[in-house]
Amino acid sequence: MTQDMTTSDPDESDGTTASTSPDPGGFSEARTQTTQEGTSTAPTVVESRDLAVYYGDEQALQPTTMEIPEKQVTAIIGPSGCGKSTFLRSINRMNDLIDVARVEGELRFRGKNVYDEDVDPVALRRRIGMVFQKPNPFPKSIRENVAYGLNVQGKEVTDEAVETALRRAALWEEVEGKLDSSGLDLSGGQQQRLCIARAIAPDPEVILMDEPASALDPVATSQIEDLIEELARDYTVVIVTHNMQQAARISDKTAVFLTGGELVEFGETNRIFENPEHQRVEDYITGKFG
Amino acid sequence: MSDATAPDLSRRSGQNTREFAYRAVFFVCALLSILTTLAIVLTLLGDALTFFAEVSPIAFLTGTTWSPANDPVSFGVLPLITGTLVITFGAAAIALPVGLLTAIYLAEYASDRVRSVLKPAIEVLAGVPTVVYGYFALVYVTPALSVVFPTISTFNALSASIIVGIMIIPMVSSISEDAMSSVPDSLREASYGLGATRFTVSTSVVVPASISGIASSYILALSRAIGETMAVTIAAGNTPRLVDLTDPAGVFLNSIQTMTAAMVQLGASDVTGQSLAYRSLFAVGLTLFVITFLMNLISEWVASRYREEYR
Numbered sequence: 001m002t003q004d005m006t007t008s009d010p011d012e013s014d015g016t017t018a019s020t021s022p023d024p025g026g027f028s029e030a031r032t033q034t035t036q037e038g039t040s041t042a043p044t045v046v047e048s049r050d051l052a053v054y055y056g057d058e059q060a061l062q063p064t065t066m067e068i069p070e071k072q073v074t075a076i077i078g079p080s081g082c083g084k085s086t087f088l089r090s091i092n093r094m095n096d097l098i099d100v101a102r103v104e105g106e107l108r109f110r111g112k113n114v115y116d117e118d119v120d121p122v123a124l125r126r127r128i129g130m131v132f133q134k135p136n137p138f139p140k141s142i143r144e145n146v147a148y149g150l151n152v153q154g155k156e157v158t159d160e161a162v163e164t165a166l167r168r169a170a171l172w173e174e175v176e177g178k179l180d181s182s183g184l185d186l187s188g189g190q191q192q193r194l195c196i197a198r199a200i201a202p203d204p205e206v207i208l209m210d211e212p213a214s215a216l217d218p219v220a221t222s223q224i225e226d227l228i229e230e231l232a233r234d235y236t237v238v239i240v241t242h243n244m245q246q247a248a249r250i251s252d253k254t255a256v257f258l259t260g261g262e263l264v265e266f267g268e269t270n271r272i273f274e275n276p277e278h279q280r281v282e283d284y285i286t287g288k289f290g
Numbered sequence: 291m292s293d294a295t296a297p298d299l300s301r302r303s304g305q306n307t308r309e310f311a312y313r314a315v316f317f318v319c320a321l322l323s324i325l326t327t328l329a330i331v332l333t334l335l336g337d338a339l340t341f342f343a344e345v346s347p348i349a350f351l352t353g354t355t356w357s358p359a360n361d362p363v364s365f366g367v368l369p370l371i372t373g374t375l376v377i378t379f380g381a382a383a384i385a386l387p388v389g390l391l392t393a394i395y396l397a398e399y400a401s402d403r404v405r406s407v408l409k410p411a412i413e414v415l416a417g418v419p420t421v422v423y424g425y426f427a428l429v430y431v432t433p434a435l436s437v438v439f440p441t442i443s444t445f446n447a448l449s450a451s452i453i454v455g456i457m458i459i460p461m462v463s464s465i466s467e468d469a470m471s472s473v474p475d476s477l478r479e480a481s482y483g484l485g486a487t488r489f490t491v492s493t494s495v496v497v498p499a500s501i502s503g504i505a506s507s508y509i510l511a512l513s514r515a516i517g518e519t520m521a522v523t524i525a526a527g528n529t530p531r532l533v534d535l536t537d538p539a540g541v542f543l544n545s546i547q548t549m550t551a552a553m554v555q556l557g558a559s560d561v562t563g564q565s566l567a568y569r570s571l572f573a574v575g576l577t578l579f580v581i582t583f584l585m586n587l588i589s590e591w592v593a594s595r596y597r598e599e600y601r
Binding site (some may be wrong): 094097123124129130132134136149151152195199 | 401474476477480481482483484494498
């Protein structure tokens with residue numbers, strides 16, 4: 001566990017409400033409403049500017065500039081060790097939990113650089129939910145799992161809120177009537193949907209998913225994929241996956257990271273898979289490497 | 291497949307014998323501690339039974355005067371049991387909270403570097419001989435306490451409680467910290483990812499998930515406090531006194547005698563090997579053994595009952 005994780009007051013008003021926060025760099029004016037392709041008009045929610053991440057002396061992510069559009073699914077693909085999880089975790093500052101991690105450049109959430117001095121990562125994470133590779137429900141009841149984020153964030157816990165989150169995570173019908181049994185008694189796929197329900201219960205703006213289906217069987221994977229497409233109606237979803245078919249199936253935008261922590265290509269998913277600009281990306285997608 | 295081409299899978303000569311010898315050595319080592327425990331229990335039981343043939347167990351357990359060697363002799367063990375409980379409660383009041391908070395600091399707040407220095411430093415506390423603790427209490431703690439409590443006796447339960455409490459902090463913090471460190475990081479990440487503060491992660495995820503380890507550390511530390519001998523004999527003295535709950539200040543500021551201290555006093559005195567006084571030593575020992583044994587059973591029960599098991 002780290003030293004530098006901010007332990008300041010979890011009060012949400014603390015400098016992280018992007019719309020009201022100062023913007024010392026003045027970059028938010030320049031924030032584009034289109035992507036590299038110029039084909040999308042969805043506003044940008046998360047934007048990295050020359051964001052680089054180091055673990056000790058080792059550079060895990062080369063300077064990366066990328067814009068993630070609102071209420072779409074953005075997939076991040078690439079071989080193992082290409083920095084895709086590192087990039088994802090730098091969005092909600094989960095890398096803070098690693099002692100030796102160091103970040104350069106900027107990561108803007110609604111125009112506010114989340115690495116500014118005045119940003120409380122706790123407040124940031126209340127607006128950006130996360131789902132992890134291995135289902136990690138708490139050893140508590142299903143209800144307590146879903147209510148956890150609401151409790152932590154001081155929001156009211158109601159039966160309706162729990163039911164709504166479970167319905168949105170397509171789990172309600174399977175767990176209705178046994179909300180007080182342990183979340184660990186569910187199957188792997190159900191556990192992951194419980195984790196999704198837990199993440200969306202406090203109603204974040206962005207949901208980060210770090211290979212959410214890689215530990216699941218094909219049926220459970222397909223359920224999660226359907227769910228992700230559904231979630232993108234209300235949320236901005238960023239998903240890391242090493243499964244290219246999955247990225248092709250569910251994402252609107254795809255970013256391809258290749259060995260060395262380098263973002264090689266980013267654009268509309270169809271275009272990336274049908275007509276990549278870079279030979280290295282084509283080689284990776286067609287399975288010649290990676 | 292013909293025999294000619296079958297691979298040679300036969301045992302090398304002597305292998306069975308060697309495997310048998312290894313197994314025997316390991317088994318004997320395991321047996322050694324079991325046999326020792328059995329021998330101790332049997333000895334305790336044997337001598338205690340000859341004692342209880344002359345003094346009824348009811349008189350022993352309910353008697354309020356402990357005077358084994360001086361006339362009129364009386365073998366009421368209650369003053370010793372209550373004396374032991376006073377030290378144990380006093381020590382627990384210090385060690386359980388301080389040890390738990392230390393463990394949370396080490397497991398959740400300290401950086402790797404701080405932890406790598408602090409954890410061994412705390413464990414050094416556990417390596418200090420208890421006789422040193424005893425004299426430290428007598429020579430430094432009691433005089434310091436007399437500033438606040440002018441009526442305090444030279445030998446008193448308060449300084450003994452404090453010193454035993456300090457002595458068992460490493461036991462609580464070390465075992466609890468081990469339990470907390472084995473809580474998977476995936477649970478911490480889940481909590482941080484939902485916008486929990488470090489304090490919330492510690493109290494709502496880490497502590498509940500390691501509660502069985504924490505409970506075990508508590509019971510082990512209490513057993514240690516109950517069985518602690520040298521430090522309390524030196525610091526609390528040898529005055530068997532039934533604890534008067536209506537006068538808590540008097541309880542802590544005066545000398546008491548614990549079960550262990552009474553056993554030391556009997557063993558070191560000139561009572562003869564066949565006397566009733568000598569055999570009462572084993573009756574007290576058996577009582578002590580039963581109490582710590584029950585505490586271990588409770589610890590197992592608590593651990594299995596309140597565990598938030600992670601898989």
